[in-house]
Amino acid sequence: MSDIKIDQILDLKGVPCPMNFVKTKLKLESMQAGKILEVLLDDGEPIKNVTASTKEEGHEILKVEEKNGYWNLIVRKSR
Amino acid sequence: MSLKEDQIERYSRQIILPRVGGKGQEKLLGGKVLIIGAGGLGSPCALYLASAGIGTIGIVDSDKVELNNLQRQIVHDTNTVGVAKVESAKQRLNAINPDVKVKALNMRLTSKNITDVIKEYDIVVDGSDNFPTRYLVNDACVLEKKPLSHGGIFRFDGQAITILPGKSACYRCLFPEPPPPGFVPSCQEAGILGAVAGAIGVIQANEVLKYILNIGDLLAGKLLVFNALDSSFRQVKVPKDPKCPICGEKPTVTKLIDYEQFCSIKKKKEE
Structure with a gap:
């Protein structure tokens, strides 16, 4: 999708749960509200858990899409 | 300050918590x-x-570790019997977490030194075992407006209260004066179940964490x-006492007092 402007990218392929969420959370904390983060995550538990936990923290999930064996999670930072 | 890789790993389970996060960990x-x-x-x-x-x-x-302490004083161990308690504790805390700077203060607090000692800290935890120290700590924290977590234990009972000087009740609002010497069984006479000390000490740690995190x-x-x-917890409301001798409207205690150390005096007479 060309209309989403990604501000930061975090490659967490190979990072197990829950450290992948911890890193996502810390990255989002360091960003300004409204900025957009793209997170690269493994298939299975990682994409499931990180998406759910990020949503639970109140951030907006813009897109979840599979790409060549891994996943792209695109999040807009809230607050 | 930003968290290092090993700190992110070490504290990951509390960084995950809502309202803690990396910013809370830095606090x-x-x-x-x-x-x-x-x-x-x-x-x-x-x-x-x-x-x-x-x-x-x-x-x-100011004490050394004794064998009879180990039933409840779980920061020490058999190998540190005879060692100054603050040194024994420092060794153990550093072994758990090298991020922590431990200041071992091998001393007895008095009206002369306590103000300087508490000055540089954000909050004070009272885990003392005698009334003279308990009143001295309360009074010094009230006069210096230093937040204080009080804990007390006796046999199978425990209590805890957090004192925000000027805002909430202090220890003297609850008990205006120390009991007369000999009125309450002293530290050694009464006995204590280790797990009771554990429960209250952990409540005090939790109060400190919430205070620093502001949650x-x-x-x-x-x-x-x-x-x-009976495994019961209950909360008793304690309003600020306008007649409190130290934090009330007309305080009668305006400077620190060294109450008689009845525990140690009694022991000396027996010897």
Whole structure:
């Protein structure tokens, strides 16, 4: 999708749960509200858990899409 | 300050928590806590605070570790019997978490030195085992406007309250004056179940963590009472007493008092 402007990218392929969420959370904390983060995550538990936990923290999930064996999670930072 | 890789791993389970996160962890690492007494209350409190990554922990005690302490004073161990309690505690806390700067204060607090000792800390934990120290700590914290977590244990009972000077009740609002010497069984006579000390010391650690993180509700104006035999907790509201001798409208205690150390005096007479 060309209309989403990604501000930061975090490659967490190979990072197990829950450290992948911890890193996502810390990255989002360091960003300004409204900025957009793209997170690269493994298939299975990682994409499931990180998406759910990020949503639970109140951030907006813009897109979840599979790409060549891994996943792209695109999040807009809230607050 | 930004978290290092090993810190992110070490504190990951609390960084995950809502309302803690990386910013909360940085507050904890910047936190300075003074623990008075490396005994039954101070031990569990210090262990949890060090594990949580409180950056600076001061510990005051003038005793050496004795074998009979180990039943409840879990920061010490068989190998440190005979060692100064503050040194024993420092070794253990550093072994758990090298992020923590432990200040071992091998001294007895008096009206002369306490103000200087508490000055540099954000909050004080009272884990003392005698009334003279308890009143001295309360009074010094009230006069210096230093937040204080009080804990007390006796046989199967425990209590805790958090004192925000000027805002919530202090220890003297609850008990205006120390009991007369001999009225309350002394430290050695009464006995204590180790797990009771553990429960209250951990409640005190939890109060400190909430205070530094600025989350939740403190036990300010609320005395938490624990009974181990029926496993009950209850909260008793404690309003600020306008007639309190130290934090009331017309205070009669305006400087620090060294009450008689009846415990040690009695012991000396027996010897």
